[in-house]
Amino acid sequence: MSRLVIVSNRVALPGESRAGGLAVALHAALEETGGMWFGWSGRIDPDRSGNVREQTEGDIRYVTLDLSQQDHDHYYNGFANRTLWPLLHFRVDLADYNRETYAGYRRVNALFAEKLAPLLRDNDLVWIHDYHLIPLAVLLREHGVRCKLGFFLHVPMPSSDLLAALPQHGRLFEGLSAHDLVGFQTGRDLERFQDYVRLFGRGRVIESGVLETGGGRLLHAGAFPISIDTGHIAHLASQSVGKASVKRLADSLSGRSLAIGVDRLDYSKGLPERFRAFERYLERHPGQLGRMTYLQIAPVSRGDVAEYRVLRNELERLAGHINGAHADPDWTPMRYVNRNYPHASLTGFYRLARVGLVTPLRDGMNLVAKEFVAAQDPDDPGVLVLSTFAGAARELEGALIVNPYDLDGVADAIAQAMDMPLAERRERWQGMMSHLQRHDIAAWRRSYLKALRAA
Numbered sequence: 001m002s003r004l005v006i007v008s009n010r011v012a013l014p015g016e017s018r019a020g021g022l023a024v025a026l027h028a029a030l031e032e033t034g035g036m037w038f039g040w041s042g043r044i045d046p047d048r049s050g051n052v053r054e055q056t057e058g059d060i061r062y063v064t065l066d067l068s069q070q071d072h073d074h075y076y077n078g079f080a081n082r083t084l085w086p087l088l089h090f091r092v093d094l095a096d097y098n099r100e101t102y103a104g105y106r107r108v109n110a111l112f113a114e115k116l117a118p119l120l121r122d123n124d125l126v127w128i129h130d131y132h133l134i135p136l137a138v139l140l141r142e143h144g145v146r147c148k149l150g151f152f153l154h155v156p157m158p159s160s161d162l163l164a165a166l167p168q169h170g171r172l173f174e175g176l177s178a179h180d181l182v183g184f185q186t187g188r189d190l191e192r193f194q195d196y197v198r199l200f201g202r203g204r205v206i207e208s209g210v211l212e213t214g215g216g217r218l219l220h221a222g223a224f225p226i227s228i229d230t231g232h233i234a235h236l237a238s239q240s241v242g243k244a245s246v247k248r249l250a251d252s253l254s255g256r257s258l259a260i261g262v263d264r265l266d267y268s269k270g271l272p273e274r275f276r277a278f279e280r281y282l283e284r285h286p287g288q289l290g291r292m293t294y295l296q297i298a299p300v301s302r303g304d305v306a307e308y309r310v311l312r313n314e315l316e317r318l319a320g321h322i323n324g325a326h327a328d329p330d331w332t333p334m335r336y337v338n339r340n341y342p343h344a345s346l347t348g349f350y351r352l353a354r355v356g357l358v359t360p361l362r363d364g365m366n367l368v369a370k371e372f373v374a375a376q377d378p379d380d381p382g383v384l385v386l387s388t389f390a391g392a393a394r395e396l397e398g399a400l401i402v403n404p405y406d407l408d409g410v411a412d413a414i415a416q417a418m419d420m421p422l423a424e425r426r427e428r429w430q431g432m433m434s435h436l437q438r439h440d441i442a443a444w445r446r447s448y449l450k451a452l453r454a455a
């Protein structure tokens with residue numbers, strides 16, 4: 001059996017709990033197979049990049065690298081999160097390109113390749129994750145690495161005309177052809193990648209999922225929608241009833257219904273639009289006033305990046321305004337919390353909620369949508385209000401699908417969820433839950449690795 005080696009910027013080290021779907025999902029995948037997880041240690045070294053740390057827990061060997069402040073600023077805060085992240089989420093208006101951060105991004109990828117290459121064996125399966133590490137495969141090949149290399153993009157693949165706005169897009173994206181298999185979240189992402197290869201990459205699509213790249217190399221590509229450990233989330237949720245944090249939340253509602261949103265504090269998640277839609281709900285549905293409390297959990301993310309700080313200020317202002325304008329002495333319409341919660345609490349919060357609000361402007365998948373469904377009480381399930389621009393909307397057909405830019409539409413969906421009869425809630429939930437039982441994180445890992453072995 002070949003060894004699985006996962007490479008990603010973010011590594012869920014033992015004992016670390018941090019919001020973010022990639023780390024949650026990869027940890028669940030590696031727990032089943034064992035193997036090696038290689039990535040950034042999460043630490044800044046005041047002197048230099050490249051200090052290697054190693055630890056083993058169970059069947060997982062973690063090998064991580066420290067980064068210097070400057071490398072971290074240029075690679076993670078800079079090119080990855082101020083250039084690629086906005087661009088890949090269709091936000092050319094927010095993308096900030098500069099050659100210095102691009103050089104830092106390439107430098108850190110070169111360092112990853114230098115430290116990882118000597119650890120690899122020819123029969124390993126190496127699975128590289130996300131936009132932080134697009135050039136890594138080319139660099140590993142230059143170090144003589146011959147094993148199978150796969151890549152998975154967790155974020156959306158944008159339209160090729162948008163991608164073409166990036167200087168160096170050709171060098172960067174043509175580098176994907178050094179992999180044996182490139183995976184995307186949805187069929188639409190795959191289609192947009194194929195368009196890019198055809199229109200800008202000097203390549204051709206032989207058949208869907210089989211491409212000839214500009215350099216004449218054969219490349220396999222496919223859609224592999226990521227998922228959750230459905231059984232585990234459902235189990236945690238069912239056990240959460242007696243948990244103190246869950247009980248305190250339940251008691252604090254004084255019999256009112258709960259609507260919940262759980263998102264990293266990120267502009268892709270559509271939080272200002274969601275807050276405004278919630279206010280619109282209060283205005284358009286006065287008959288429901290005082291019947292529901294909206295809890296938004298939004299742990300601070302990428303706080304060193306300017307756009308994220310601006311967003312945080314805007315959300316504080318909006319939450320204050322909504323409560324100021326609509327609260328009663330005995331009822332506050334919304335609660336806004338910047339703390340990070342472990343799954344043991346979150347799953348209980350999801351289960352308490354009548355409405356789950358997942359309304360990103362763009363999202364690769366959105367695991368919160370899937371967790372919300374898996375955590376529901378089968379006898380009395382809540383309703384998911386889901387943006388059509390989340391990858392999860394391609395699968396979760398029983399959700400109320402909304403356009404997050406249409407504030408009235410989102411407001412009306414919240415009201416519909418509040419009034420939805422039990423029989424309809426059950427029917428919608430059962431369809432989504434049986435999908436998630438069949439398509440869980442193990443199925444995702446298996447289908448990707450099967451395709452990688454075959455590529």
Ligand SMILES: O=P(O)(O)OC[C@H]1O[C@H](O[C@H]2O[C@H](CO)[C@@H](O)[C@H](O)[C@H]2O)[C@H](O)[C@@H](O)[C@@H]1O
Binds near residue numbers: 010019020022023226
């Ligand atoms: O590592 P961070 O900078 O703290 O950010 C957390 C992760 O955010 C993004 O997650 C994506 O992956 C999820 C799982 O596939 C998916 O459901 C979600 O739609 C994506 O946004 C990012 O792509 C990861 O690299 C980050 O680790």
Ligand SMILES: O=c1ccn([C@@H]2O[C@H](COP(=O)(O)OP(=O)(O)O)[C@@H](O)[C@H]2O)c(=O)[nH]1
Binds near residue numbers: 020263
């Ligand atoms: O306080 C929090 C907030 C979020 N999450 C987890 O972070 C992940 C977020 O993944 P998603 O795919 O929804 O979005 P991402 O943050 O990766 O863009 C989910 O597993 C959440 O349960 C968490 O553990 N604690």
